[in-house]
Amino acid sequence: MTATDDRVTALTEERFERMRPFGGETPPPVDMSRLPPGPRWPSLAQSAGLLRFRHRFVPWAHRRYGDTFTVRMLPAGRPLVLFTRPEHVKEIFAGDPEVFHAGKGNAILGPIMGEHSLLLQDSREHQRARKLLMPAFNGHALRTYESLVTELAQAEVARWQPGEEFRSLDRMNALTLEVILRVVFGVTDEQRLAELRPRVRRTVDVNPAILLAWGWPSLQKVGPWKRTVQNQRELDRLMYAEIAERREAPDLADRTDVLSRLILAQEGDDALTDQELRDQLVTLLLAGHETTASALAWTLYEVGRDEEQLRRAREAATGGDDAWLEAVLKESMRLHPVIAMVVRTLMEPATVGGLDLPAGTTVGPSILIAHARADNHPDPEAFRPERFLGQNPPTNTWIPFGGGVRRCIGAGFSLMEGVAILREVLAAYDVRSLADEAARVRNITSVPRDGARVRVTAR
Structure with missing residues (x-):
């Protein structure tokens, strides 16, 4: 083992x-x-x-x-x-x-994620990190990412066979992983990609029981x-190796991936350290x-189970109607929330909804x-993308990206990526859902229980 590996x-x-959930x-x-x-x-x-x-x-x-209701959580029945x-x-x-601190929640x-994660920081630390990260997710940056997302989506769809049946969740996971590795991490070396893919998959595919067990170090031995x-x-x-190599890359200033932009991001003399990156x-x-x-899997499931929705989405994909594709994606995110809640922990007593809540209470x-x-959302069980066409539902009723000063920094990236992928899939194939679906929990997200199985038919 080298000195770098030891470090x-x-x-x-x-x-x-340091980040043990129930420690401190x-x-x-x-x-x-x-x-x-x-x-x-209990x-x-x-x-x-x-x-x-x-x-x-x-x-x-x-x-x-x-x-409004209270749930008592581990450890010690925290409310x-x-x-x-x-x-x-x-x-x-x-x-x-x-x-209202989000980090503790x-x-x-x-x-x-680590102590420098945007999701775990609060107060000045959160403001500083967000300011350094924002330029990598502004409108100009998103436009530079879209062509590579489209290229990766085209390559994925080109591997499909007419009449093939598969779990759309698996295919979308593979595709969005490539987007993360190439567009966000900026990794192009095939050997590094081959090493990273299984490590990333195992990080994402974690049972909630594994997350709870971080609070008991003895479990980490079995x-x-x-x-x-x-x-x-x-x-x-692997990640520290990629960061070290990128810092020394002769073309760093010309690269457009998120990691390279973050390495170059500065406010005066303030820049992100290796651990922060x-x-x-x-x-x-x-x-x-x-x-x-x-x-995306939920979207393909909904489009694939209704002939009229499929027709409209297909026309949007071939006719360049990205507004409709975005509405379809947003309605899927409404009907099938991927994240269940947003949480804040009160550092001082506060009043919410007319309730005087003591410090230490987590609200969300x-x-x-x-x-x-x-x-x-009238008729909430119906799939109606027109809810989002030329308008949005009332404020604070559609909140997949949270809200306020902590609204997800990657919201624009996620919608851009989703629309680009839907455009390529539906321009090439008709999609038919094969069975009814229900949600199940995987790590902190909700996914189609059986993977949203579909059959693709060439256009």
């Missing part, structure tokens, strides 16, 4: 210990009597319900307890208050970022937890890979319920 290993182990200082107790009602089950059962069976648990809790009305969502998104991802830790070490080794890249990987793949809009409320 990377040390950085990885330090991150595991014990938060102050929260007076549960001041919180809205909720299930009285916190382990409620955590499992929210993380593993959310598509049944959250609607049940909403029906049972109303528009999470879920809100479902748009006026309450607005209050949370508009909350003082010094009081996302702490379960800390050992993988079974799937041990394999997850080993995979993280190897992924870190690694953490932000992993964040973009987890937040922008399977989320987009799942949204339920995306699942917000997207399914009939008063937000």
Whole structure:
């Protein structure tokens, strides 16, 4: 093992210990009597319900307890208050970022993402990181990425055979992974790509039980937890190697991939360190890979089960009507939320929805319920892309990218990527869904349970 390998290993182990979800200082107790009602089950059962069976648990809790309810989570029954009305969502998104912290609510991802992750930072650290990252995701940058996304989508579709049946989730995962590796990471070396692909897949395809176990280091020595830790070490080794090589690249200033832009990003003398780059890249990987793949798989499923929707989407793909394709993608994201909720932890007492909540309480809009409320979206179980054509649903009723100062920095990239991929798929093939689908949880995302199986027929 080289000195560089030793350094990377040390950085990885330090991150595991420092970002252990249930480590550090014990938060102050929260007076549960001041919180809205909720299930009285043990916190382990409620955590499992929210993380593993959310598509049944959250609607049940909403029906049972109303528009605002409390879930008690590990460790020690920490309270999470879920809100479902748009006026309450607005209050949370508009909350003082010094009081409404997102990082602590996302702490379960800390050992993988790292302390510099945009999802885990708060206050000034979050503002600084966001300012350095924003130029890599502005309109001009997105236009430079679109041609490569289109090229990768064309290459993927060219491998399909007329009449072939497959799990669209698998194909979309493979495609969005290539987009991440080539457009975001900027990796072109085939050997490095071959090493990265399986490491990234194993990072994304993690059971929620694995995420919970980061809080108990003894578990990391056995079974799937041990394999997850080993995979993280190897992924870190590859990513730090890529960062080091990129810093020395003679054409760095001419490159347009996200990593190269982030290396060059500066505010005065302030620039991103290797650890910051690694953490932000992993964040973009987890937040922008399977989320987009799942949204695309759900979209193909919905288009493929309705002849009129297929006809309209096909005409949009061949006629350059990107506005309709984007509306189709957005409606799929409404009907099939990939992320279930957005969370903030109160650093001071605050009032939300008329409730005086104590410090230490975690609050969050339920995306699942917000997207399914009939008063937000009439006839919510119907797939109607026209909801997004020339307009958007009322503010704070469609929130797949969160909102406020912490709205997902990659929202524009995700929509651009999704439209470019749909354009190439539907211009080449008709898509037919083969069976009804339901959602299941994989890591923190919701995916089609059976992979959204489709049959493709050449145009």
